[in-house]
Amino acid sequence: MGIFKRLKTMTMAEINRLLDGLEDPIAMLNEYSREMEQEITKGQSALARQIFVEKKQAALISETKSLVDKRARQAKLAIEQGDEAMAKLAVQEKLSKENQLQLYVDQLESIKGQTQILVEKLDQLKETYNQMQQKKILLTSRANVAQSMKQIQKATVSFQTDDIARGVIRAEEKILMMEAEVQAGNQSSTPLAKFDAAYESFISEEELNKEIEKLKNQL
Numbered sequence: 001m002g003i004f005k006r007l008k009t010m011t012m013a014e015i016n017r018l019l020d021g022l023e024d025p026i027a028m029l030n031e032y033s034r035e036m037e038q039e040i041t042k043g044q045s046a047l048a049r050q051i052f053v054e055k056k057q058a059a060l061i062s063e064t065k066s067l068v069d070k071r072a073r074q075a076k077l078a079i080e081q082g083d084e085a086m087a088k089l090a091v092q093e094k095l096s097k098e099n100q101l102q103l104y105v106d107q108l109e110s111i112k113g114q115t116q117i118l119v120e121k122l123d124q125l126k127e128t129y130n131q132m133q134q135k136k137i138l139l140t141s142r143a144n145v146a147q148s149m150k151q152i153q154k155a156t157v158s159f160q161t162d163d164i165a166r167g168v169i170r171a172e173e174k175i176l177m178m179e180a181e182v183q184a185g186n187q188s189s190t191p192l193a194k195f196d197a198a199y200e201s202f203i204s205e206e207e208l209n210k211e212i213e214k215l216k217n218q219l
Helices: 002-022 025-080 084-157 161-200 205-218
Strands: none
Touching: 025 084
């Protein structure tokens, strides 16, 4: 029964450790940083494509303007040469390209608007990322301090206070036993010492009478 209980305790401890690892605030902050870095990379790629489209559209407008100017010169030259049919063809293509040019210009304005929106969003994303990095430094420091305090508290609580208390009691009992043994030894040796002292100071009746006779003779 004790083995199964121990296995259950170890299993629960491992599960709690894994859950704590999943909810590690430092790991969460690092993951958020990586995700935002990926979003910034995607935004920069999108902006690069947008700028490419904008430049391509501008190049198309420039090319169309050149073609409009070319057809205008051709139409003028044809009129000067009296070639009315050629002049009509040149004017017709000139007008068609002018219509296209206006469409291209309108498209470019729309593209520029999209580019501006993308730039603003990317700037906001970078600003948010920088703010998060600063906050991450602060939160990481706070988390490290809290984790250290938590470990200290766990170490303090993990002391086997009951075992220590019982150990102190056992040590105290041993000391009391040592003191009792010393006291018992003193008590057992005292009567013998007193007997020896009494024996050494004992005066016989004969010695007492001799001393009294001696004193009488002196008188």
